[in-house]
Amino acid sequence: MVSDQKAMRRSAGLGVLLTALLLVACGQGGSDGGGSAPDPSPPPATTPSEPPPAAMDPPEPEPAPEPATPPAPEAPSPDAAVTDDGTTVTVALTGNDALQYNLDEIRVPAGRRIRLTLTHVGQGPKESMGHNFVLLAPGTDMTTFGLAAATAAATGYIPEDQRDKILANTDVVGGGESTTIEFDAPAPGTYDYLCSFVGHFSVMNGKLIVE
DSSP states (O other): OHHHHHHHHHHHHHHHHHHHHHHHHHHHHIIIIISOOOOOSOOOOOOOOOOOOOOOOOOOOOOOOOOOOOOOOOOOOHHHHEEEOSSEEEEEEEEOTTSOBSOSEEEEOTTOEEEEEEEEOSOOOHHHHOBOOEEEOTTOOHHHHHHHHTTOGGGTSOOGGGGGGEEEEOOOBOTTOEEEEEEEOOSSEEEEEEOOSTTGGGTSEEEEEEO
16 A cells, blocks of 8 residues: 555656656747747848939020111102102102112102102111212202212211202211101202212212203
8 A cells, every 4th residue: 555655656756757847848949949930031122212313404595686677668669759749749769878869860840849758778877878868059060069068077968168059958867767858849940969978979869850
């Protein structure tokens, strides 16, 4: 009986000992490698942030267009340059940068009022390419008058000592300008007219014929 009890106690002690050993072994396995293994793959590469786009340079301003030169007025045709309403003859006379009048002959009936408009259809300024209209009295030498006028810039190229030889005249005009005068047609006959600006008279002249 006593021996049976000893055998039972021995068996119980061995069971306790085996249980303790199993618990110790399980504890060591959890700490030594029982957990999940670390991921061996390297961490994902990080993409560097792109630099902010460079600021665009503002567009260069376009150069301002140069102002266009206004077109010169056109000279009327000879047929349209002289009109007669029965009382007044209207004359549209032009001069250009080539030292030319559009009319080298103007015919008017006697007794009419003449309304003459001179227009400079060129581009030259009046200081260097001015034009005017001067109607000379009968018997006036055109060359003598023209040479005297060349020295009379202060009076619009109208020589003071020759005023008694002028029947009518306009002011001097430059490119794009015009001027108008009115006068009565002189007695029937033929009269010289010219531009008295320096040297123009030799090519820039014509005849007024009163019929």
